[in-house]
Amino acid sequence: YNKYFSLGISVADEMFGLLFFVLMAHTAYGDVSYSFLEEMKRGSVIGNIAKDLVLDVNRLSSRKARIDTEGNRKRYCDINLNTGELTVAERIDREEICEKKSSCVINQELVLENPLGLHRVIFNIEDINDNSPQFKQSVIKFEIRESALKGSRYLLDEAHDADISMNAVQSYMLQENEHFLLRVLTRTNGRTYGELVLNKELDREQQKEVTLILTAVDGGTPPRSGTVAIHVTVLDANDNAPLILPSCLIPGCVHIGYNITITATDEGSPPLSSTKNIHLTVADVNDNPPVFQEQSYRAHVQENNKPGSSICSVSATDPDWRQNGTVV
The missing domain is CATH 2.60.40.60 (Cadherins)
Structure with a gap:
């Protein structure tokens, strides 16, 4: 109420006590409180302040009834001087005004003149679900x-x-x-x-x-x-040891019967390794001709032998393997 006190102080300091008493007497008529949802459309009716404060509707205009803000805040409502209804003057965003506070209260005043009267008007703004959850990162x-x-x-x-x-x-x-x-x-x-x-x-x-x-x-x-x-x-974790896949056969003339041990080690921490024993198998190639046991053979044939009679027997061998060493 500071702006009203300044009038009394400018006249005489001793009038301060009297003026304060008058203001308090007028405010003693009572405050009024309204609760409503945020984001109501402009012009929506909040309540009838004339009825709630038992004021003469017919005198609202002559007494210059008006809604005044405290602390130069926005005026969120208007008063209809013909009906005494309070209406939404502009969009009210609860999150903009009160952020995450559990209670969102706006204090404004109804000012009357002839005689001077002040009534505190308290608005409790209730939350609606007008915001979606959001994450800081995408x-x-x-x-x-x-x-x-x-x-x-x-x-x-x-x-x-x-x-x-x-x-x-x-x-x-x-x-x-x-x-x-x-x-x-x-x-x-x-x-x-x-x-x-x-x-x-x-x-x-x-x-x-x-x-x-x-x-x-x-x-x-x-x-x-x-x-x-x-x-x-x-x-990646070093959870796989090296895998050895022996899959080749070596053709040629090499010694048979070798067993080979191969160890493969990776550079992980700790390092893993695999060991493989390989039995060397040599694949044969047909690189040897059949050889007769004798360089030459002699046979004596008697006259008058029947057709198909055996004359002599010869033998040949081939050192190659399987079909490569089969003599026919």
Whole structure:
């Protein structure tokens, strides 16, 4: 009420006490309080202040009734001098005025003249679900080694909602997948957050990257939601030893009966190795002609032998293997 006190002070200091008493007497008629939702359309009726304060509607105009702001704040309502109704003067955004406060109160005054009267008008602005949950980042990134154990947990970024109470974030949902589960927790201040839980061990050799969608949902009616992508890069672990694949046969003339041991070692930490025993098998080539046991043969044939009679027997051998050494 400072601007009204200044009138009394400018006349005489001793009048201050009298003026203060008069103001208090007028304000003693009572304050009035209204509760209504934010974002009401301009011109919407809040209440009838003339009825609520038992004022003569017919004298509102002559007494120059008006709504005055405290502390040079915006005037959020007007008074209809013909009906005594309070109406919304401009858009009221609760989040802009009070942010995340649990109670959002606007104090304004009804000013009357002839005689001077002041009535405090209190507006309680109630929240509506006009904001969706949002994440600070468009993508949440993790680098997880494939050796991570089942049950490993990774803290997720919390979603934020400008609304309060049930209109704020109430739960999270994770896209169904093979490797991860979602654990939803509540802080001491009532805000919820999530943890990514490894449900099945990763294998980089099968899948190098995993992409999921995390959804935050508020408790409004109807509920609103916001999403963020989770990108998991699977880091390699030294979980595979070198693999030896002997698959060749060596043609040629070499000694038979060798056993060869091959060891392959990687440079991981710790290093892994594999050992393979190889029995050397030589594949034959047809590089030897058949050889008769004698350089020449002599045979004596008697006259008058029947056709088909055996004259003599010869023999040849071939040192090659299988069909290459078969003499016909």
